[in-house]
Amino acid sequence: MSLEQEMQQIGQQAREASTMLARATTQMKNAALEAMASEIEKQQDALMAANKIDMDNGEARGLNPALLDRLALNEERIAGMVEGLRQMIALPDPIGAITDLNYRPSGIQVGKMRVPLGVVGIIYESRPNVTADAAGLCLKSGNAAILRGGSEALNSNQAIAKCIQTGLEVAGLPSNAVQVFKTTDREMVSELARSSQYVDVIIPRGGKGLIERVAEAARVPVIKHLHGICHVYIDDEADASKAVSIAFNAKTQRYGTCNTMETLLVAKSVAGEILPPLAAQYLEKGVELRGCAETMKIVPQATAATDEDWAAEYLAPILSIRVVDDVDAAMQHIRQYGSGHTESIITENWTTARRFLTEVDASSVMVNASTRFADGFEYGLGAEIGISTDKFHARGPVGLEGLTSQKYVVLGDGHIRG
Amino acid sequence: MSLEQEMQQIGQQAREASTMLARATTQMKNAALEAMASEIEKQQDALMAANKIDMDNGEARGLNPALLDRLALNEERIAGMVEGLRQMIALPDPIGAITDLNYRPSGIQVGKMRVPLGVVGIIYESRPNVTADAAGLCLKSGNAAILRGGSEALNSNQAIAKCIQTGLEVAGLPSNAVQVFKTTDREMVSELARSSQYVDVIIPRGGKGLIERVAEAARVPVIKHLHGICHVYIDDEADASKAVSIAFNAKTQRYGTCNTMETLLVAKSVAGEILPPLAAQYLEKGVELRGCAETMKIVPQATAATDEDWAAEYLAPILSIRVVDDVDAAMQHIRQYGSGHTESIITENWTTARRFLTEVDASSVMVNASTRFADGFEYGLGAEIGISTDKFHARGPVGLEGLTSQKYVVLGDGHIRG
Numbered sequence: 001m002s003l004e005q006e007m008q009q010i011g012q013q014a015r016e017a018s019t020m021l022a023r024a025t026t027q028m029k030n031a032a033l034e035a036m037a038s039e040i041e042k043q044q045d046a047l048m049a050a051n052k053i054d055m056d057n058g059e060a061r062g063l064n065p066a067l068l069d070r071l072a073l074n075e076e077r078i079a080g081m082v083e084g085l086r087q088m089i090a091l092p093d094p095i096g097a098i099t100d101l102n103y104r105p106s107g108i109q110v111g112k113m114r115v116p117l118g119v120v121g122i123i124y125e126s127r128p129n130v131t132a133d134a135a136g137l138c139l140k141s142g143n144a145a146i147l148r149g150g151s152e153a154l155n156s157n158q159a160i161a162k163c164i165q166t167g168l169e170v171a172g173l174p175s176n177a178v179q180v181f182k183t184t185d186r187e188m189v190s191e192l193a194r195s196s197q198y199v200d201v202i203i204p205r206g207g208k209g210l211i212e213r214v215a216e217a218a219r220v221p222v223i224k225h226l227h228g229i230c231h232v233y234i235d236d237e238a239d240a241s242k243a244v245s246i247a248f249n250a251k252t253q254r255y256g257t258c259n260t261m262e263t264l265l266v267a268k269s270v271a272g273e274i275l276p277p278l279a280a281q282y283l284e285k286g287v288e289l290r291g292c293a294e295t296m297k298i299v300p301q302a303t304a305a306t307d308e309d310w311a312a313e314y315l316a317p318i319l320s321i322r323v324v325d326d327v328d329a330a331m332q333h334i335r336q337y338g339s340g341h342t343e344s345i346i347t348e349n350w351t352t353a354r355r356f357l358t359e360v361d362a363s364s365v366m367v368n369a370s371t372r373f374a375d376g377f378e379y380g381l382g383a384e385i386g387i388s389t390d391k392f393h394a395r396g397p398v399g400l401e402g403l404t405s406q407k408y409v410v411l412g413d414g415h416i417r418g
Numbered sequence: 419m420s421l422e423q424e425m426q427q428i429g430q431q432a433r434e435a436s437t438m439l440a441r442a443t444t445q446m447k448n449a450a451l452e453a454m455a456s457e458i459e460k461q462q463d464a465l466m467a468a469n470k471i472d473m474d475n476g477e478a479r480g481l482n483p484a485l486l487d488r489l490a491l492n493e494e495r496i497a498g499m500v501e502g503l504r505q506m507i508a509l510p511d512p513i514g515a516i517t518d519l520n521y522r523p524s525g526i527q528v529g530k531m532r533v534p535l536g537v538v539g540i541i542y543e544s545r546p547n548v549t550a551d552a553a554g555l556c557l558k559s560g561n562a563a564i565l566r567g568g569s570e571a572l573n574s575n576q577a578i579a580k581c582i583q584t585g586l587e588v589a590g591l592p593s594n595a596v597q598v599f600k601t602t603d604r605e606m607v608s609e610l611a612r613s614s615q616y617v618d619v620i621i622p623r624g625g626k627g628l629i630e631r632v633a634e635a636a637r638v639p640v641i642k643h644l645h646g647i648c649h650v651y652i653d654d655e656a657d658a659s660k661a662v663s664i665a666f667n668a669k670t671q672r673y674g675t676c677n678t679m680e681t682l683l684v685a686k687s688v689a690g691e692i693l694p695p696l697a698a699q700y701l702e703k704g705v706e707l708r709g710c711a712e713t714m715k716i717v718p719q720a721t722a723a724t725d726e727d728w729a730a731e732y733l734a735p736i737l738s739i740r741v742v743d744d745v746d747a748a749m750q751h752i753r754q755y756g757s758g759h760t761e762s763i764i765t766e767n768w769t770t771a772r773r774f775l776t777e778v779d780a781s782s783v784m785v786n787a788s789t790r791f792a793d794g795f796e797y798g799l800g801a802e803i804g805i806s807t808d809k810f811h812a813r814g815p816v817g818l819e820g821l822t823s824q825k826y827v828v829l830g831d832g833h834i835r836g
Contacts, residue, residue: 022776023777102798104796106796115779242831245834246833248834344828359437359440361533363826364826365531365825366829372834391535392823395826406813407782408783408792409782409783409785410762410783410787410791412787412791414657414663415788416666416667416668416671417667417788417791
C-alpha cells in the first residue's frame with residue numbers, strides 16, 4: 001500500500017468515526033476514558049516490554065541520554081498517563097454548549113453551539129505518554145484523532161494505542177476514533193499535513209525543525225507551538241524583592257520549558273540596585289550570564305551578549321541580560337526579539353502595568369508573576385495539548401476548547417426573511 | 419519596484435501602523451470612521467468621476483452587465499457606504515475586553531483579553547463599496563488593512579482609499595492603517611497570500627476561482643467564504659404551511675446569495691401533500707424545477723436531476739428537489755452534498771429538531787427558519803466581512819470579533835511557581 005493509499009484509508013476511517021464521536025454523549029466519552037485508563041493499568045507489563053524494545057533499539061542507534069530519558073516508560077510514568085486520562089473525566093464536556101442565544105428583531109433566536117473540529121492530526125516526538133494524553137483530549141472534545149509519533153517510540157506507541165482502542169470498544173465507541181500510524185516513513189508527516197479532505201487541524205509537538213517542516217507542507221490549518229523567547233522586564237518602579245524572586249524563578253525553576261525566561265530586561269535606574277544580588281543568586285545556581293555593555297559594568301562575571309543571544313531560546317542554564325532606558329525600550333526589545341509566547345513586567349506603577357498589558361503582543365502577558373505560570377494546568381484548562389504562539393483560532397495554552405469550533409444555531413417558528 | 423519589493427514596503431508600513439492601531443482608543447477609531455464617512459460624502463463627485471472611468475473601461479472591455487452593475491457607483495450606493503461606516507461607530511469596540519478573569523489556586527488571576535489580529539489582507543472583486551466596508555471593519559477591530567480590489571475597479575477603489583486615508587489623518591491615526599494596492603498584477607494576490615511576516619490573515623471575497631487560487635498560494639491563514647449549497651429539509655412532522663412558506667422564501671427571496679436554498683429535501687410521507695402547492699408557487703415565480711424520480715411523479719413539470727444538480731450552487735432560479743425516506747436520509751444527503759454553509763429543518767417534532775441541530779455539520783443550522791437569515795446583520799453582528807465555511811477560528815458570518823484574537827493576561831503580586 002502506498003503512503004497515499006494508507007493515508008486515504010486512515011483518513012476515511014477517521015472521518016467516519018468522527019461523525020459518531022460528534023454525537024457521543026458525555027457519559028459514553030467518560031466511560032471510554034475510564035476504560036482506556038484501566039486497560040493501560042492492566043497492560044503495564046506489556047507496555048514496559050514494548051518500551052524495552054524501543055529503548056534497546058535507541059541505545060543501539062546511539063540516541064542521546066536526554067532523548068532516551070524522554071522515551072523511557074516506568075511505573076511512575078504509566079501511572080501518570082492513567083491519572084491524566086482520569087482527570088479528563090472530571091473536566092466539563094465543551095461539546096454542545098450553547099451560548100449567546102438571543103432573540104433578534106426578526107423574531108428568530110440566534111446562538112452559538114460548541115462543536116468538535118472533526119479530525120485532529122497530532123505529530124509528536126519521543127515521549128510515548130503523548131499518545132494517551134492526545135487521545136484522551138481529542139476524545140473528550142469529540143474529535144477523531146490520527147496520531148503520528150516518532151519512529152524511536154514505535155513499539156511503545158503501538159502498545160498504548162492498543163489499550164486506547166480496547167477502551168473505546170469497551171465503551172461502545174469506534175476503535176478508529178484514535179488511530180496511530182504504523183508507518184515510520186518521514187514522508188507520512190507531509191502526507192498527513194496535506195490531507196485537508198480528511199484532517200481539520202494538525203498539531204505538531206516537538207522541535208522547531210519538525211514544526212517548520214509541518215507548516216511548510218501543510219494544506220490543513222496548523223496549531224503551532226513554536227519557540228518561547230520569554231522576557232521579564234524589571235521596571236524602574238518595581239518592588240525589588242518581587243523582582244528578584246520572580247526573575248530567579250522564571251529562569252531557574254525549570255530550564256528546558258518554553259515558558260522559561262531567556263532574556264532579562266532591567267530599567268537603567270534600578271539595574272545597579274537589583275542586578276548584583278540577583279546575579280549572585282544566578283551564579284550560585286550555576287547560570288551562565290551574558291549581558292549588554294551596561295550589564296557587564298554592574299555584573300563583572302557576565303560575558304558579552306551578541307545579537308544571537310537576544311534571539312536565542314537557550315532551554316539551558318544561560319541567561320542574557322539587557323539594561324534598557326524604560327518600559328518603551330523594553331517593549332521595543334520584546335517586539336524585535338520576542339517570539340510572542342510569554343512576557344512579564346515587574347512594576348508597582350498602575351499606568352505602566354496597564355500599558356504593558358495592552359501593548360505587548362504575546363500569547364500571555366503578565367504583571368508581577370513568573371513566566372513559568374504559562375501553562376494549561378496553571379491557567380485552569382485542566383489539560384493542554386500544547387501552547388500556541390499563533391494568533392489564529394487558539395492562542396496560548398490549548399485545552400479542550402482549542403480543539404472545538406462553534407456553529408450558529410437558529411431557532412424559528414416558521415420565520416421567513418422579508 | 420518588483421512585486422516583492424512593493425509587498426515588502428506595504429507590509430512594513432502596515433505592521434508599523436498596526437502597533438499604533440492596537441493601542442488606539444475607541445474614541446479615536448470612531449472619530450476616524452466619522453471623518454472617513456464625511457470625506458466620502460464630500461468627495462461624492464470625485465468618486466463618481468473615478469467610477470465613470472472604470473465603467474467606461476469596463477464597457478470597452480466588454481464586461482458582462484452583471485459585473486458592470488456591481489461595479490457602478492451612484493448616489494445611493496455612496497450613501498450606503500457612508501451609512502455603513504457610521505453604523506460601525508455604534509458597534510461596541512471588541513478590543514481590550516477582558517473575560518473570564520478568575521483567581522487560580524496559586525493566587526494569580528488569569529483572564530483573556532481581546533486583541534486585534536494585526537494586519538488583515540482582503541482580496542475582493544468588482545464591488546468598490548467593499549473598500550469602505552473592509553477598511554471600516556478592520557479599523558474598528560484595531561487591525562491595519564491591506565486591500566486588493568479587482569483591476570476593473572481600480573480608479574474607484576483608489577478614490578475611496580484617498581477619502582479613507584484623509585479620514586485617518588484627520589483623526590490622528592496613521593494613513594497606512596489602510597492601504598490599497600495600486601498594482602493590478604494578478605501575481606500580487608499570491609505575493610500577498612505568501613507574506614506571512616507581514617499579514618496575519620487573508621480574507622478573499624469573490625468567486626470560487628479566486629478563493630481557491632488564494633488558498634492554494636497561501637502561507638497566511640485564510641478565512642474562506644466558499645460556496646453555499648444550502649438545504650431545507652421538510653420533515654414528515656413538518657407544519658405544512660410553515661414548510662411551504664419557508665421553502666418558497668429560502669429559494670426565491672434572492673437567487674444570487676450564498677444562503678439561498680439550492681436543494682429541497684422532502685420526507686416521503688408528506689411529499690404528495692406538500693410538493694404540489696409548493697411547486698405551483700415556484701413555477702408561477704419562474705423557478706425551474708429538477709427532481710429525483712419520486713419528485714417527477716408528483717411534479718410532472720420537473721425534469722430529471724443529475725448528480726451534478728445535487729452538487730450545484732445555482733445562484734439562479736433553479737431548484738433541485740429530492741424525496742427522502744426520513745431525517746437520517748436527509749442528513750446523509752447533506753453530509754454528502756452540502757458545503758457546510760446553512761442547513762434548515764422544518765419539523766414540529768422536538769427530538770428530530772434536536773438531532774438535526776446537533777448532528778448537522780454546517781456554519782449555521784436552523785429549525786423552522788429560512789436559510790436566508792444566515793448573515794451578519796440578521797445575526798446581530800452589526801456588519802460582516804464575509805461568511806466563513808471554515809471550522810477554524812471564525813465560522814459563519816464574520817463580524818468584528820472574527821477579526822480579533824485573544825491573549826491571556828496574568829495578574830500577580832510577586833507570584834512565583836513552586
